[in-house]
Amino acid sequence: MMSVSDVTWSQSEQAIARKAFDMAYEREIEALLQQVQQRAGAIAQLDDLWQLHDFLSTQRHEIDGKYDYRYSVLIFVFARLIKEGWLQVDELEGLDTEKLTKMKLMSRM
Template sequence: MDLHELRWSGSEKKIARQAFEAAIEAALAGIVTKFKAKAAAVVTVSDVWDIENYLRRLRREADELFDYRYSRLCSVFARLICLGHMDEGQLAGLSDDKREIILGLRDWMRER
């Protein structure tokens, strides 16, 4: 099935949004924790610039990862599961075909 042709019902959109927001919160909490540890270890100005580069990289990665276009959600959810930011249980209520696509993509990503 073409991911661009998937149709999302109103209830699926609500479930997807809740799962997406929870994943963002989890990912950002991890970033904040890592940032605090890095900031606490700063000794030189070079360390500060290293943190700046680290944060820029994370921002780019987050902007790419957290893409809430419905045509991209299945692959986004699969990647979020692989990264540990989302649990498969959060997908309960999505149609069987969407869950199968997401879990199939997750398996494929894990094999790579």
């Protein structure tokens, strides 16, 4: 049995993965930008501002860590993106069945 980190990605799988990865990233960033503009528009006092600052600190840290495009971790990354709703399983169609099965399982954990 291969462990997740030993999994190889064929060229066509790499193309599918890259596209899905970028798509999820764009979606999450777009949603974040909108959320920040809404929050910024509703700032009335200093507390709101520091709450926005805290929010940005967390988001920055999370996004920096989450979008890690290394094939050794990509199955975990995709599982998380599916779980969080930034990616649909059918957008990964074309990956081999074993990878898809693992991602689906992990995304439900």
